[in-house]
Amino acid sequence: MKSSECQICGKKLTDNESIALGVGPDCAAKRASFVASCDTTEAELAVLESANECAARWIRNFRQDMRKGRIRQARQCIEIARREAVRVVAPAAPAVAAIELLEYWFSMPVHVEKRIGVIA
Numbered sequence: 493m494k495s496s497e498c499q500i501c502g503k504k505l506t507d508n509e510s511i512a513l514g515v516g517p518d519c520a521a522k523r524a525s526f527v528a529s530c531d532t533t534e535a536e537l538a539v540l541e542s543a544n545e546c547a548a549r550w551i552r553n554f555r556q557d558m559r560k561g562r563i564r565q566a567r568q569c570i571e572i573a574r575r576e577a578v579r580v581v582a583p584a585a586p587a588v589a590a591i592e593l594l595e596y597w598f599s600m601p602v603h604v605e606k607r608i609g610v611i612a
């Protein structure tokens with residue numbers, strides 16, 4: 493079942509179309525422009541989310557950054573998710589560059605780092 497809360501503002505969604513989209517009418521335009529400014533599309537997000545668990549995790553991080561309006565972090569999530577998705581097709585491809593992960597983590601507030609287990 494789809495969430496009945498707006499993925500961006502968290503308000504309760506009431507009409508079926510909004511519930512299917514996961515965003516309310518007010519936030520749909522905001523989300524479209526955020527997605528576009530991250531050089532991605534809803535279609536790509538869906539593909540990455542279903543590629544593998546690692547890529548899906550970064551897309552979840554992306555959505556969280558989108559809710560908070562953190563565009564720089566959101567773009568990094570997309571970049572990393574793309575690399576993770578490619579590893580399914582080419583398992584021999586090198587792991588995600590450690591520096592990118594560190595840059596991402598250091599750009600997040602401490603409580604987020606704790607949540608994803610970067611620091612104890």
Ligand SMILES: [Zn+2]
Nearest residue numbers: 498501516519
């Ligand atoms: Zn909303």
